[in-house]
Amino acid sequence: MITTIFVPGDSTALAVSADAVAAEVAAVARARGITVDIVRNGSRGLFWLEPLVEVAAPQGRVGYGPVAPEDVASLFDAGFMQGKEHALTLGKVEELPWLASQQRLTFARIGTTDPVSLADYEAHGGLAGLRRALALAPETIVQEVIDSGLRGRGGAAFPTGIKWRTALQAEGGTKYIVCNADEGDSGSFADRLLMESDPFTLIEGMTIAGLAVNATMGYIYVRSEYPHSIAALNIAIERARAAGLLGASVLGSGRAFDVEVRKGAGSYVCGEETAMLESLEGRRGVVRAKPPLPAIKGLFGQPTVINNVVTLATVPIILSRGAAFYRDYGVGRSRGTLTVQLAGNIKRGGLIETAFGITLRELLMTYGGGTASGRPIRAVQVGGPLGAYVPEHQWDVPLDYERYAELGAVIGHGSIVVHDDTANLARLARFAMQFCAFESCGKCTPCRVGAVRGVEVIDEIIAGRNRAQQTVLLRELCETMVDGSLCAMGGMTPYPVLSALNHYPGDFGEGVADAGN
Numbered sequence: 001m002i003t004t005i006f007v008p009g010d011s012t013a014l015a016v017s018a019d020a021v022a023a024e025v026a027a028v029a030r031a032r033g034i035t036v037d038i039v040r041n042g043s044r045g046l047f048w049l050e051p052l053v054e055v056a057a058p059q060g061r062v063g064y065g066p067v068a069p070e071d072v073a074s075l076f077d078a079g080f081m082q083g084k085e086h087a088l089t090l091g092k093v094e095e096l097p098w099l100a101s102q103q104r105l106t107f108a109r110i111g112t113t114d115p116v117s118l119a120d121y122e123a124h125g126g127l128a129g130l131r132r133a134l135a136l137a138p139e140t141i142v143q144e145v146i147d148s149g150l151r152g153r154g155g156a157a158f159p160t161g162i163k164w165r166t167a168l169q170a171e172g173g174t175k176y177i178v179c180n181a182d183e184g185d186s187g188s189f190a191d192r193l194l195m196e197s198d199p200f201t202l203i204e205g206m207t208i209a210g211l212a213v214n215a216t217m218g219y220i221y222v223r224s225e226y227p228h229s230i231a232a233l234n235i236a237i238e239r240a241r242a243a244g245l246l247g248a249s250v251l252g253s254g255r256a257f258d259v260e261v262r263k264g265a266g267s268y269v270c271g272e273e274t275a276m277l278e279s280l281e282g283r284r285g286v287v288r289a290k291p292p293l294p295a296i297k298g299l300f301g302q303p304t305v306i307n308n309v310v311t312l313a314t315v316p317i318i319l320s321r322g323a324a325f326y327r328d329y330g331v332g333r334s335r336g337t338l339t340v341q342l343a344g345n346i347k348r349g350g351l352i353e354t355a356f357g358i359t360l361r362e363l364l365m366t367y368g369g370g371t372a373s374g375r376p377i378r379a380v381q382v383g384g385p386l387g388a389y390v391p392e393h394q395w396d397v398p399l400d401y402e403r404y405a406e407l408g409a410v411i412g413h414g415s416i417v418v419h420d421d422t423a424n425l426a427r428l429a430r431f432a433m434q435f436c437a438f439e440s441c442g443k444c445t446p447c448r449v450g451a452v453r454g455v456e457v458i459d460e461i462i463a464g465r466n467r468a469q470q471t472v473l474l475r476e477l478c479e480t481m482v483d484g485s486l487c488a489m490g491g492m493t494p495y496p497v498l499s500a501l502n503h504y505p506g507d508f509g510e511g512v513a514d515a516g517n
């Protein structure tokens with residue numbers, strides 16, 4: 001019998017020498033005359049254990065990790081092909097509490113399959129959603145997505161089905177589905193992990209979106225820093241076409257839909273949907289004024305649905321299991337599951353998919369295990385570079401879009417970046433303004449000029465020059481940026497700045513005498 005050994009091949013695993021581990025497994029097996037089937041699966045999201053090698057043993061999939069190339073011979077010696085004990089044994093991977101306690105719906109398949117095998121995809125429940133959608137009228141698909149309560153996972157949390165209904169009802173020639181895979185938020189990697197570990201789910205979700213709004217063409221706008229995602233998607237798209245899943249007649253239905261990948265040009269603001277459309281049309285990524293909404297007049301002036309990777313990849317399970325199944329997860333108006341990406345100074349970082357309503361404390365302590373440095377956690381930024389710093393007295397508030405809005409915070413794309421007690425929040429606030437100044441598309445004054453002035457004002461505060469007056473000025477500047485910016489780049493940069501100022505005033509020298517000029 002040939003044993004299957006899984007060695008992840010996604011970016012996270014590759015960054016910690018997974019290729020060398022896979023090569024060593026092949027070399028040792030060859031030297032010992034053992035035939036093995038090495039599958040390059042995707043990571044399951046337990047990043048601190050990568051490379052996490054799994055063996056399809058008689059008792060189930062047994063994990064070992066983190067495995068270095070020099071561990072491989074001893075793994076064979078210990079009988080890892082039969083799932084036997086070794087110093088790196090983790091036990092059955094699916095039973096690891098970190099994984100077993102999650103509710104993996106969108107990410108149910110990651111790590112379990114060969115990412116670019118369509119047969120493996122189907123064997124693990126793939127295409128069931130699409131097959132159901134093909135039997136439904138566009139309005140019925142849209143209603144199913146509305147009923148599921150799914151909201152956009154890219155940041156703004158807009159109800160997905162409502163956006164689709166607008167595009168379905170809009171007059172137009174060719175309609176488009178654009179997948180936003182620009183994933184520029186600090187600490188975020190969910191889109192990348194999905195594209196590299198289970199790309200067919202995204203293709204299936206986009207195809208269902210196409211059927212729902214009568215779009216015939218889809219583009220996936222992937223940031224240029226994700227070469228492995230682009231490669232995995234291109235292979236998957238090619239195979240989907242060869243199998244008749246994409247093309248002139250999706251699964252023989254007579255309905256056309258195709259997908260192409262477009263590489264981004266390395267700008268954070270190109271993740272903003274209208275700047276992305278500019279970029280896709282071949283121009284510099286500058287934000288467009290709205291209206292018109294892209295769902296009415298988007299790519300090449302045609303009705304266009306723009307959704308994040310995680311949003312689109314959630315659609316297949318909604319169609320296959322039904323809206324009620326998905327809506328049963330979550331709290332309040334935040335239905336379904338939240339994809340948390342735990343990053344920064346954290347002991348056990350990785351991907352956690354769980355129903356909305358979990359608290360930050362559970363994520364940081366139970367899943368994360370505290371900081372990697374062993375020092376106390378001081379600051380936690382939720383929702384990317386435009387998200388607020390959430391102080392410890394708010395860690396027990398359930399993660400729910402509305403509850404976070406009440407705090408003056410956002411969930412955004414679900415990334416969480418942790419800092420220990422060596423962090424200086426005035427410097428992090430300065431960084432937020434500097435980031436905005438650097439990434440601003442330049443179209444509106446509050447952002448283009450405001451962010452530069454913001455850096456200068458924070459520099460004055462840090463230097464202790466007219467601190468009280470400069471702090472008032474900083475608050476006024478933030479108010480202007482919130483109220484006057486054309487998009488969330490300038491409009492939300494004040495979130496990290498003001499949360500830092502409000503919750504960590506000591507870092508801004510409050511109560512300390514001015515340094516004088």
Ligand SMILES: Cc1cc2nc3c(=O)[nH]c(=O)nc-3n(C[C@H](O)[C@H](O)[C@H](O)COP(=O)(O)O)c2cc1C
Pocket residue numbers: 151152153154155156157158160180181182183184185268269270271272273274306307308309311312487488489
């Ligand atoms: C500066 C800026 C950057 C953004 N970057 C991303 C991004 O990288 N990925 C993403 O999905 N949405 C991003 N968004 C949000 C998009 O504009 C848009 O709301 C989203 O793609 C819609 O998809 P959804 O409804 O599925 O979330 C960004 C917004 C702004 C203002």
Ligand code: SF4
Pocket residue numbers: 269287439440441442443444445447448485486487488489490491
């Ligand atoms: S807020 Fe900034 S990024 Fe957005 S349109 Fe204005 S200048 Fe451009």
